[in-house]
Each structure stands twice: as C-alpha cells, then as structure tokens.
Amino acid sequence: MNSAVTIVQPRLRLEDPHDCTDANDILAVFDAIYDGLVRYGRDGGFVPGLAAEWRADPEARHWTFTLxxxxxxxxxxxxxxxxxxxxxRRMARPDKGYTLGAPGVWHQYLGDAVIEPADRLTVDIRLSRPIADLLDILVYGYVVAPSALARYESGDTKMPVGTGPYRLTEVIDGQEVRLERFENWHGERPANAVIRFKLEPDAQKRLAMLQSGEAQVANSLDFRASMELEARGDRTRVVFLAPVSIIYLFNAARGPLSDPRIRRALNLAVDRKALIEQIVHGAAQPLTGFVGPAHFGSDPTMDEGPDLEEARRLLAEAGYANGLVLEVDCPTRLPDEAQALTKAVSDQVSAIGVSLNVHLHEDREAYAHGVRLKKVRDMCVFDSSPLSTFRVLAEKIDARVAGSWWLGYHNEAVERLLDTARQTSDDAAREALYRQAYRHLQDDPAWFYLYNPLRVTGLAGSHPDWRMRRDGVLDVAALPALAHAERSA
Structure with missing residues (x-):
C-alpha cells in the first residue's frame, strides 16, 4: 500500500458541501473531494472546473456553462x-447555505434563478437580477453525485461522492479522513497518490508532527513558533495573508455610531501597527478599508498611523468634545484574541476621550445569532471572511438588502456603484467600480477596520516556489510530491 501524505489541521469535519462555510480546513477537504463549475486559479482569478468554458450575456443575467x-x-x-x-438547485434552497448565524447564504443569489440543463453538456442559469460576480458563488457550488443526495438529505454526510481529485476511502472516528487519487479526474494529475487529513487541535503538536516527519503538511501553525522551520533546509514555512478581516461592526442604525463623523474618528484614532505587535505579535497587516489586498477591486492606502487631532476635531463637531462612552459586545473566541484586542483598542481610543464598556459573550453561536438579529449595542467584535468583494458589499453593506451582518449603515453612492458593478461583465471596468466603492468606504467607514491576519502552513521538504491559494485554502491537488508519498509519474 502506498504511504500517505499526512495533513494535520485544527478542524476536521465532513459536512454538507451545500452549506456555506469560510472555514479553510473544511474547504480544503471539500476541494479535495468535489468540484464546482469553476475553481480558484493558483495565480488568481478563476479556471475551468467541471466547466470547460462559460459565457454571460452583456448584463450578466444569463449564464451558460459548457461541461x-x-x-x-x-x-x-x-x-x-x-x-x-x-x-x-439544492445549494440554492432556503434551508441550505447555512453558516454560523446566517441561513440561506446561497439562496439570496440563486433562490429565484432558473437552473436547468440545455443539453447533456450545457448548464443554463437565468438570474432574476444581474450578477457579474456569479463565479464568486459558483466556485463553492460543489457537485455531488445524484446517488448520494438521498443520504445527504437524511443528514448522513460521512460518505461523500464527488468528482474531485481525490476519493474517500476511510473515515476513522472523526479523527482522520483518508483519500486516494481519483485517476479519472479532469485536471492535472496530483503529485501525491494517497493523502490523509488528521485532526490535531494543538498548534504546537502540529508543528512537532511536521518536524518529526509524522506529518508532511501542517496547517494553521503559530506565527512565531513556526519561524524555527526557516532554520531547516528540509522544511518549508509558507506565510500568506488571509482574506479574513478583523473588524468591529458599528451599529449605524442608532446611537452615537449612526453619526459618520464618530465612525471616522475611531478609525483615525487607532494605531493598527501597534495593535498587531501587541495582540498578534506581528502576524497581521493593517486593514485600511472594508476588504483586504487579496480582494478584487480593493484600493488600500498606506497606513500612516493615528491622526488624533483630526479624530478629536470630528468628535467635537459631533457634540462629544467632553468624551464619549461606547457599549461594546465582545465574544471570547472567533476571533480568539477578541478580549485582548478590545482591551488594547480601549486603551488607544482613550486618547481621544472615548471609553469602552465591554459586554462579554461566551456562547459564540448565540453571539452570532444576536448580531444577525441586530441585538447589538454600539459596536461588536467580528470578522469578515468572504474573498468576494461583491458578497461583502451585498451581504454586509447594502442597506436595501439589510443582510445578516448589516447594522444600519447606508451610503447611496456605494449602493449605486454596486448596482452598476452587478451588470458590468468587463472585469477591468468592474474592478474600477469596486475601487471607487472602497474609497467611499474609507471616507465614510461602515466598520472599525483593524487588520488582516497572516497565516502559516508548513511543508516537508524544500519548496521555495510553492504558495498558498489566494483564498487561504490548502489546494491538495497542487501540493508538490512530499516525503513518504508515491512519486510515480
């Protein structure tokens, strides 16, 4: 039997692929087993998946995919x-597409679409509204064998059947998932014949397993502890910028943060670089807008540090020259540094006369539901994870949608740009529209922008040119041939 390449990661679950998730470890397993019509390209953009080619009408309302x-x-x-x-069609149902606190994520885009085969190799999608960024949704449109759907409907997702580069051979007590290369896969043949995902929640143990040779890939390593890999010539430390944005959502519907001057003042008051050093020990980059540098159409500015004088002026203009107390909701995990971060932010904004009164939440799922139901005080610690700029605008910024994570923000100029972008099929033109939206959301911030985390993955062997995919998901089909793996051509 061929030796398996062992991949250790902090989460390992075989979930329903038609539910929405941004958890990179779960998506790594999905991407190994399933395909969508398109896949993320290693160098950005989208590349063919099940579809060899696709086209949209000029308004991006009618899409055709040729398999x-x-x-x-x-x-x-x-x-x-x-x-x-x-x-x-299953993915588009209102009872599917569930993510933490937010049901029907995909339904809002595809729920009223007509999705039907035009012939044996042609998929026809007719949308009720234009979506020029439809590939952002369909990249997660995993296709399951019809023979497995009845099991999925009964809640049994432990025997997945897809078309992806690897097929499931064994699941061991929820601790290990074993896969072998699917020789009929349509893509470039993966270098490793057998892989196994193994659950190990402890980051230090994952690092030790990589160093000892017990594992050949270790995901989500500690930023500082993993630096010792760089001293070895037989291990590779890959650092990448995660698309996740660590933020505070502002309650712009009521209270002090309904005033854009106060939202702007807070963003001017914070020293992001100091926060990054203090809270995550350098493992992040400053976030100066509503999405990060990996996002399509982002236009980040250089982080020049705090402007306390302008922040104080804006607070005084808003009527708070003598100080302001804000009520803050804070979870105890996700992000795991939320409490320490809130304390550090509190210390910084005190320089402009703002005090934070913190309310802790230990039940993370209940906390997410509370945010979705708008049961938020003045602001709350959160993260924004979709790589899609369109999805962030549509689900979190657009007041007309009032999505799960929307908290009262309204900017007509941004909404007009989004409307135009929805029906702009030309990528360059649409990117320019998103850049304009980005600048508007710097001047009139919807959230308290803080940082994008840096993540670390370790590989056995020396692979200086290997890099993580831009969505931060381990693409096992693109792994180099690793120690103990079959290297046959």
Whole structure:
C-alpha cells in the first residue's frame, strides 16, 4: 500500500458541501473531494472546473456553462448537466447555505434563478437580477453525485461522492479522513497518490508532527513558533495573508455610531501597527478599508498611523468634545484574541476621550445569532471572511438588502456603484467600480477596520516556489510530491 501524505489541521469535519462555510480546513477537504463549475486559479482569478468554458450575456443575467466531456463521479456514474443542476438547485434552497448565524447564504443569489440543463453538456442559469460576480458563488457550488443526495438529505454526510481529485476511502472516528487519487479526474494529475487529513487541535503538536516527519503538511501553525522551520533546509514555512478581516461592526442604525463623523474618528484614532505587535505579535497587516489586498477591486492606502487631532476635531463637531462612552459586545473566541484586542483598542481610543464598556459573550453561536438579529449595542467584535468583494458589499453593506451582518449603515453612492458593478461583465471596468466603492468606504467607514491576519502552513521538504491559494485554502491537488508519498509519474 502506498504511504500517505499526512495533513494535520485544527478542524476536521465532513459536512454538507451545500452549506456555506469560510472555514479553510473544511474547504480544503471539500476541494479535495468535489468540484464546482469553476475553481480558484493558483495565480488568481478563476479556471475551468467541471466547466470547460462559460459565457454571460452583456448584463450578466444569463449564464451558460459548457461541461467537459467524459466527467465521472467517484462511484463511476456520469457527471452531466442534469447532475450539476441537481446540486446547484439544492445549494440554492432556503434551508441550505447555512453558516454560523446566517441561513440561506446561497439562496439570496440563486433562490429565484432558473437552473436547468440545455443539453447533456450545457448548464443554463437565468438570474432574476444581474450578477457579474456569479463565479464568486459558483466556485463553492460543489457537485455531488445524484446517488448520494438521498443520504445527504437524511443528514448522513460521512460518505461523500464527488468528482474531485481525490476519493474517500476511510473515515476513522472523526479523527482522520483518508483519500486516494481519483485517476479519472479532469485536471492535472496530483503529485501525491494517497493523502490523509488528521485532526490535531494543538498548534504546537502540529508543528512537532511536521518536524518529526509524522506529518508532511501542517496547517494553521503559530506565527512565531513556526519561524524555527526557516532554520531547516528540509522544511518549508509558507506565510500568506488571509482574506479574513478583523473588524468591529458599528451599529449605524442608532446611537452615537449612526453619526459618520464618530465612525471616522475611531478609525483615525487607532494605531493598527501597534495593535498587531501587541495582540498578534506581528502576524497581521493593517486593514485600511472594508476588504483586504487579496480582494478584487480593493484600493488600500498606506497606513500612516493615528491622526488624533483630526479624530478629536470630528468628535467635537459631533457634540462629544467632553468624551464619549461606547457599549461594546465582545465574544471570547472567533476571533480568539477578541478580549485582548478590545482591551488594547480601549486603551488607544482613550486618547481621544472615548471609553469602552465591554459586554462579554461566551456562547459564540448565540453571539452570532444576536448580531444577525441586530441585538447589538454600539459596536461588536467580528470578522469578515468572504474573498468576494461583491458578497461583502451585498451581504454586509447594502442597506436595501439589510443582510445578516448589516447594522444600519447606508451610503447611496456605494449602493449605486454596486448596482452598476452587478451588470458590468468587463472585469477591468468592474474592478474600477469596486475601487471607487472602497474609497467611499474609507471616507465614510461602515466598520472599525483593524487588520488582516497572516497565516502559516508548513511543508516537508524544500519548496521555495510553492504558495498558498489566494483564498487561504490548502489546494491538495497542487501540493508538490512530499516525503513518504508515491512519486510515480
């Protein structure tokens, strides 16, 4: 039997692929087993997945995808347009697409779409509204074999059947998932014949397993502890900027933060670089807008540090020259540094006369539901994880949608830009529109922008040119040939 490449990571669950998740470890397993119509490219953008090609009408309302010839599922059944449409329609149901605190994520985009096969190899999607960024949604539109759907409907997701580069062979007590290369996969043949994902919640133990050779890939390593890998020639430390944005959501519907001057003052008062050193020991980059540098159409400015004089002026203009007390909701995890971060932010904004009264929440899921139901005081610690700029604007910024994480913010100029971008199929033109929106949201911030984390993945061997995919998900099909793995051509 071929030796397996062992991948250790802090989370390991075989979930329903039609529920929305931004958890990179879960997505790594999904991407190994399933395909969507498109996949993220290693160098950015989208590349063919099940679809060999695609096109949209000029208004981005009618999309057509032409499938590759000869696609098969892991159980040997054919993957045709009817099978793809079954999965996409399931994904679009209001009871699917659930993520922490937010039901029906995909339903809001595809729920009223007509998704049907035009012929054996053609998938036709007709939207009720233009979505020029539809590929942002369909990259997570994982296609499941029709033979497995009945099990999924009963809640049994432990025997996944997809078309992806690897097929499931064994699950061991929820602690390990074993996969072997699917030789009929449509893409470039993966270098490693057998892989196994292994659960190890402790970051120090993951690092030790990589160093000892017990594992060949270790995900989510501690930023500082993993630096010792750089002293070894037989291990590779890969540092990448996560698309996750660490922020505070402002309650712009009522209270002091309904005033844009106060929102702007807080963003001017914080020293992001000092926060990064103090709270995450340098493992982040300053965030100066509503999305980070990895996002399509972002236009970040250089972080020049705090401008306390302008922040005080804005507070005085808003009627708070003598100080302001803000009520803050703070979870005890996700982000795990939330409490320490809030204390550090409190210390910094005290320089402009702002005090934070903190309310802790230990139940993270209940906390997320509270935010979704708008049961937020003046502001709350949160993160924003979609890589899609369109999704962030549509789900969190657009007042007309009033999505799960929208808290009363309204900017007509940004909404007009989003409306134009929705029907702008030309990528360069749409990117320019998002850049304009980015600048508006710097001048009139929807949130308290803080930082994008730096993450670390370790690999056995020396692989100086290998890099993580831009969404921060480990693409196992793109791994180099690793120690103890089969290297046959």
């Amino acid at each position: 590759r010839e000869g696609l098969t599922f892991h159980d040997g059944s054919p993957c045709d347009a009817e099978a793809v449409c079954l999965s996409l």
